[in-house]
């Protein structure tokens with residue numbers, strides 16, 4: 001592409017993104033190398049591996065990985081690829097196992113990744129498996145922050161804690177909602193969208209679209225007795241550095257941690273008061289208030305979204321083509337919450353966030369409409385992301401968070417090192 005990807009006119013308060021960044025095959029291929037091979041990418045949450053032997057097989061940027069807790073209690077990220085001739089070793093999505101057997105020629109690996117049984121061993125040299133040559137390979141970089149595990153494939157990469165920059169503070173808020181910890185609940189929402197992956201980055205932190213796109217859901221809440229409080233939608237957007245960003249805002253809906261709505265009755269109120277008092281005692285008044293009463297939609301560059309709204313969703317997505325992505329969404333909850341709080345969290349996860357719910361289908365429709373609009377990119381070439389560009393403290397429904405993402409995306413896509 002000869003035209004720039006973005007126009008960042010800070011003086012004039014104008015920010016434009018070229019629409020062919022969403023349609024170009026060349027950009028799609030460069031993203032594979034410059035973005036997905038070069039960044040820390042989310043693999044999974046510590047709660048998914050509670051016991052030795054627990055494993056989750058997951059695809060990250062098109063690579064099959066095994067996220068596994070070994071019999072030694074150590075959590076590892078291994079390539080789920082046979083060192084012999086390349087077959088996928090573990091073909092189950094999750095479970096608990098002492099070992100994994102490759103279906104092709106029967107090599108068996110311990111849950112630490114070491115070879116346990118080399119079929120036909122006498123035909124190999126005596127020391128054949130002593131140098132690790134027969135073990136499952138480790139992902140080059142693997143680290144965690146606040147229970148969120150990440151991998152990176154590049155040889156040289158900054159430490160995860162540096163990479164996460166200002167996002168750490170907000171990950172802490174999501175991770176500390178109970179002294180007992182947080183857990184991924186149940187299975188995965190998996191769906192595809194006929195749109196470029198960067199449209200979902202924008203949409204996941206877009207406070208500007210709710211009233212128009214989600215009018216049906218807001219109507220539904222307004223017509224459901226006791227489902228709202230008097231709190232109004234208000235808040236800020238923050239650039240967290242390195243392409244990460246968050247919007248943080250108050251909203252009238254209930255939050256099981258811990259914003260009460262009349263629907264939950266007096267007993268519910270007494271319980272949430274106790275939950276709130278515990279937060280204040282553990283974290284102080286300011287943090288407790290921020291955690292309980294403010295919603296957060298966060299993007300961790302390039303493709304981890306954590307939306308701590310009514311329920312909490314942890315979501316990743318990868319492009320399969322310039323105009324298609326695969327999405328995985330997980331529900332995160334407080335480990336020791338009561339049944340009714342858990343039920344509200346999960347029904348919200350289905351009813352608002354789920355692919356068959358009240359919100360995501362509307363978002364999907366909006367994204368697919370944009371992708372269709374980009375067919376005219378040659379004639380109508382630019383997206384506009386200027387809202388609130390001159391604001392001292394950008395509002396949650398401005399577009400500072402999208403500009404943060406795009407500046408980092410552009411830097412990586414155009415830097416000399418590649």
Ligand code: FES
Pocket residue numbers: 082083084085086087102103104105106107
């Ligand atoms: S490819 Fe796995 S044992 Fe041969």
Ligand SMILES: [Fe+2]
Pocket residue numbers: 203209210213214359363
């Ligand atoms: Fe939305």
